[in-house]
Amino acid sequence: xxxxxxxxxxxxxxxxxxxxxxxxxxxxxxxxxxxxxxxxxxxxxxxxxxxxxxxxxxxxxxxxxxxxxxxxxxxxxxxxxxxxxxxxxxxxxxxxxxxxxxxxxxxxxxxxxxxxxxxxxxx
Numbered sequence: 001x002x003x004x005x006x007x008x009x010x011x012x013x014x015x016x017x018x019x020x021x022x023x024x025x026x027x028x029x030x031x032x033x034x035x036x037x038x039x040x041x042x043x044x045x046x047x048x049x050x051x052x053x054x055x056x057x058x059x060x061x062x063x064x065x066x067x068x069x070x071x072x073x074x075x076x077x078x079x080x081x082x083x084x085x086x087x088x089x090x091x092x093x094x095x096x097x098x099x100x101x102x103x104x105x106x107x108x109x110x111x112x113x114x115x116x117x118x119x120x121x122x123x
Contacts, residue, residue, distance in 0.1 A: 001056045001059050001060065001068060001071070004052050004055070004056050004068070004071045004072070004075065005052075005053065005056045007049075007052065007075050008049045008050070008052040008053045008056070008075075009049075011045050011046070011048065011049030011052070011075075011078060012046060012049040012050070014045065015042050015043075015045040015046035015049060016046075018038075018041070018042050018045070018086065019039075019042040019046075022035060022038040022039060022042060026038060026089075030089060034089050037085055037088075037089060038085070038086070038089055040085070041081070041082040041085035041086055041089075042082070044078065044081055044082055044107070045078055045082040048074045048075075048077070048078040048107065048110075049078070051074060052071045052074055052075060055067050055068075055070055055071040055074075055114070056071065059071075064117060064121060065117075066113055066114065066116065066117025066118075066120075066121075067114070067117065069110075069113050069117075070110045070111070070113045070114040070117065071110070072110075073106050073107070073109050073110030073113055074106075074107060074110035074111075076103075076106050077103045077104065077105070077106030077107035077108075077109070077110055078103070078107065079103070080099050080100070080102055080103030080106060081100055081103025081104050081106075081107060082103070083099075083103070084096045084097075084099040084100045084103060085100055088100070
């Protein structure tokens with residue numbers, strides 16, 4: 001789980017960096033709608049980075065496979081969701097359009113895995 005904690009720290013760091021970059025440097029290059037998409041990418045990245053930290057803390061208290069599976073799904077989903085949005089907006093790589101919803105599905109699956117794991121856990 002240490003690797004998830006490292007990844008979450010990187011996600012948090014980059015979310016702050018990308019948030020500042022979007023707020024200050026991108027205003028002249030992106031439309032209002034594009035800046036809103038950038039902000040969504042940053043927010044989802046930060047939310048899920050923090051969630052992964054929480055999952056690591058819970059796993060260290062009581063090792064359950066659903067916690068690590070949920071963390072992995074959320075990490076992959078964040079990379080695909082937020083990462084594809086950043087590249088779409090900065091580089092105009094339109095071919096990445098279908099990747100964003102795939103990342104969203106992985107994020108939803110991570111949350112669902114957590115829910116199912118908690119419901120089934122009798123402890």
